[in-house]
Amino acid sequence: MTVILVMNNINKWITGGLIVLAGLSFIVLYIYQGSQDHGQPVLVIYKNGALYQKLNLTKDLHKEFNVTSGGHFNTIEIKGKAVRIKEADCPRKICVHTGWLHKPGQIAVCMPNRLKISIEGRSDNVDDISF
Amino acid sequence: MLKNVFVLALIVVLTLPGCTMEKKEKEQGYTARDELLGTEIIINIKNSKEAPGACDDIFERIKQIQGKMTVHNIESEIAILNANAGVKKVSLSQDTYNVLQEALTLSSLTGGAFDPTVGPLVKLWGFDSKNFGVPTDKEIQDKLNLVDYRQLQIEKSRDTFMAMLPRDGQAVDLGGIAKGYAGDEAKRILLSHGIKQGIINLGGNIVAVGTKEGGSAWRVGIQNPLAPRGTFLGILQLKDKAVVTSGGYERYFYENGNRYHHIIDPQTGFPSESDLLSVTIIANQSLMSDALSTGVFVMGLYKGLELMEELEGVEAIFVTRDKKVFITSGIRDIFQLIDGDFSYEQYK
Structure with missing residues (x-):
């Protein structure tokens, strides 16, 4: 009798411990995914095809600066979580006409000055975009 | 005891997602990029021993295609063909011959809405250089007379390939099809390296090879033509297809407050003024998607839809x-x- 009772108690402890472990693993998973989903948007600047600068976009970030390359320039303006190329000396100014970027995945490109800016971070689940 | 076994099994099953998550994290992809054909080319495949070599081969091959077909290098086959317009036949590689042949087929399919002999107009508007500007009506009429795909002659006999433009001033521009051909070649090279899954982006032309890991379809966003690049209006789920989108939003310039885009209507000589903002074509071949997206954009909604349904x-x-x-x-x-x-509309 006593042996069976002890066994039952041990089983209870093991079962309880495993339930706690399972619960913990779910919590860790939840936090892990959560941290990815709500990742802060980051402005990424590529110059001449290579990574040039990364900037975390926060609510109260206000900033304007030039990126120069080969004697040419693009002026980048940041207003909170939105970014744009405000001015440039390229001929067609397609990068300027692109306007404000405010969502992850959005890109503005200046082909003549070989500059690309994009907002990276969590975006909707696509593998690529046809444009 | 049975109950305990059941609880244990349940716990094991419940903790499994945690394990698979980690595995996914470790399966990192391999990305390679380069700037060719006037655009950025990005290859995304699974990381493997074969991956870097396959990507190198693809970029090498696209460089080769660029060298043969660009109008920006006076030594390219197309530049030589154009320089000899009205003078003589020139010999071509099989690559260039094949692309010209496909281009002619797609020209007749679209009734000339896609036309590889649009070169003189592209040059006149300055879309091949930085010297863009609105030409006079007289200039447009003069160049328009030179544009006609039916006049481009191509011939092959055994291993020689030739082409000729019969009139002085005529010019071929493969801007609407060479990237498509490069996409098909990129896919062929991936497969020849035993890589059966991946996604290749040639300046917005997407070649989805096979499926994603696990067999599900690739999710390809379709650009919203009124928003910055990277904003999509819808999602296509695709396996083994090539997608190309054309629209007036891609390249354009402003003059006197008017906007002029780069898709020239070979029938009017002006940027196409159809009722469309963009057209996306989904086909097996990237070359076909590329040429048709330009042609169908010029054709407009009704003619274009009819052709696409056919x-x-x-x-x-x-x-x-x-x-x-x-x-x-x-x-x-x-x-x-x-x-x-945006909203769906049915066309009857």
Whole structure:
């Protein structure tokens, strides 16, 4: 009798411990995914095809600066979580006409000055975009 | 005891997702990029021993295609063909011959809305250089007379390939098709390296090879033509297809407050003024998607939709100026419109 009772108690402890472990693993998973989903948007600047600068976009970030390359320039303006190329000396100014970027995945490109800016971070689940 | 076993089994099953998550994290992809054909080319495949070599081969091959078909290098086959317009036949590589042949087929299919002999107009508007500007009507009429794909002669005998433009001033421009050909070649090279899954982006032309890991379809966003690049209005789920989108939003310039885009209508000599903002073509071959997206954009909604419904194995998405979206019947189940600014419309 006593042996069976002890066994039952041990089983209870093991079962309880495993339930706690399972619960913990779910919590860790939840936090892990959560941290990815709500990742802060980051402005990424590529110059001449290579990574040039990364900037975390926060609510109260206000900033304007030039990126120069080969004697040419693009002026980048940041207003909170939105970014744009405000001015440039390229001929067609397609990068300027692109306007404000405010969502992850959005890109503005200046082909003549070989500059690309994009907002990276969590975006909707696509593998690529046809444009 | 049985109950305990059951609880244990349940716990094991419940903790499994944690394990698979870690595995996914470790399966990192391999990405390679380069700037060729006037655009950025990005290859995304699974990381493997073969991956770097396959990507190198692809970029090498696209460099080769660029060298043969660009109008920016006076030594390219197309530049030599153009320089000898009205003078003599020139010999071509099989590559260039094949692309010209496909271009002529697609020209006649679109009734000349796609036309590889549009070169003189592209040059006149300055879309091949930085010296863009609105030409006079007289200039446009003069160049328009030179544009006619039916006059481009191509011939092959055994291993020699030739072409000729019969009149002085005529010029071929493969801007609307060379990237497409490069996409098909890129896919062929991946497969020859035993890589059966991946996604290749050639300046917005997407070649989806096979499926994703696990067999599910690739999710390809379709650009919203009124928003910055990277904003999509819907999602296509695709396996083994090539997608190309054309629209007036890609390249353009402003003069006197008017906007002029780069898709020249070979019949009017002006940037196409159809009722469309963009056209997306989904086909097996990237070359076909590329040329048809230009041609169908010029044809406009109704003619374009009719042609797309007629053609076997080709599907399309049309976005009109009044923010309506029309799709061909074959993609109803795999296209999802997600931007509320746009709405579906049926065409009867």
